[in-house]
Amino acid sequence: MKVVETGLPGCVVIEPQVFGDDRGFFFESFNADRLAQHGLTPAFVQGNVSSSSCGVLRGLHYQWPKPQGKYVSVVEGEVWDVAVDIRRDSPTFGKWAAVVLSAENRRHFWIPEGFAHGFVTLSERAVFTYLCTATYDREADAGIRWNDAALAVDWPVADPVLSDKDARAPFLADVSEERLPVYLP
C-alpha cells in the first residue's frame, strides 16, 4: 500500500497493492495498521454506496456539527473526486485537491473531517463506495455550491447533472461562520 500526499495537507491518496492471479485479483481496500503507520487512525462507523450516471455531480457536501472523515473509492467506472478545505481559520481554507478514482486505478482518497467533498462521474456509470467516521445526520447535512467562483474548482465537466439540493446550495461566502467546520491543528 502506498500513501501519496496531495497538495492539500491531510488529504492523501492510498494506492493498494494488487495481487493478481489466474482467478482475478485481490487487494486490501482498508488496513488500519498500515494507515496508522502514516499517522491516519480513522474509526469508521458508516459505509455508503452510490451509483451515478455519466455527468452526475454530487457535492460539495459536508456535515457540521458531527463532521465526517471519508475514505472513498470507486468499484465500477471512473470519477473526478475533489476535497475542499472549508475549515474556518485553516491555513489552506478555500483550497482544494482532486484525484481521478476508478475501478481500474483502485485508488482510495482519504478526506479528513471538516473538508467538503464532491465528485463527477466520467464514465457511463460509476459505483462509488465510502466509509465515514460519523453517521449521517440530516440536520447537520450541508453543502457549498459546486461552481462557487471563490473556490474555482476546476471541474472537468461544464454542465453536470445535479440534485435540486446541490443546485441550490449556498456559496461559501454566504454560509455563516458557525455553520462552517472548525480547524483543529
Ligand SMILES: Cc1cn([C@H]2C[C@H](O)[C@@H](COP(=O)(O)OP(=O)(O)O[C@H]3O[C@@H](C)C(=O)[C@@H](O)[C@H]3O)O2)c(=O)[nH]c1=O
Ligand atoms: C448521505 C446520506 C444520504 N441519505 C439519504 C438522504 C436522501 O434521501 C438520499 C440521497 O442523499 P443525498 O442526495 O445527500 O446523496 P449524495 O448526493 O450521494 O450525498 C453524498 O455525496 C457525497 C459527495 C458525499 O460526500 C457524501 O457524504 C454524501 O453527502 O439518501 C442517507 O439516508 N444516509 C446518508 O448517509
